[in-house]
Amino acid sequence: MKNNDWKNRLNVVYSTNPDFNYETGEAITEATKPKEKQQLCISLDKRNRSGKVVTLLSGFVGTEEDLQDLGRWLKMKCGVGGTAKNGEIIIQGDFRKRILELAIQEGYTKSRMI
DSSP: OOOOOGGGGTTOOOOOOTTOOOOOOOOOOOOOOOGGGOOOEEEEEOTTTTTOOEEEEEOOOSOHHHHHHHHHHHHHHHTOOEEEETTEEEEESOOHHHHHHHHHHHTOTTOEEO
């Protein structure tokens, strides 16, 4: 039975092709790579942040949930705030050395500071 839910067909008025598949806009999530294959880049950033310094961790390949877990763990270990979104983890303050040490201890052996 075909799925005729109108919510899945938004932005398409009509199609005469019987084999036409509506695009639902669902993003394909990439599976999380093993820790030893992750290439994390740790850098310092203060652009567009009113002069405040943040540590930026990028290069994580995996699901958004795993990114959130890693960000939560790093914030807890550093004792500061931050966020994890769009494939990046932002930690408030300059914690490059501490995050590099923690990442290597946790198994992210290809991590590096920029």
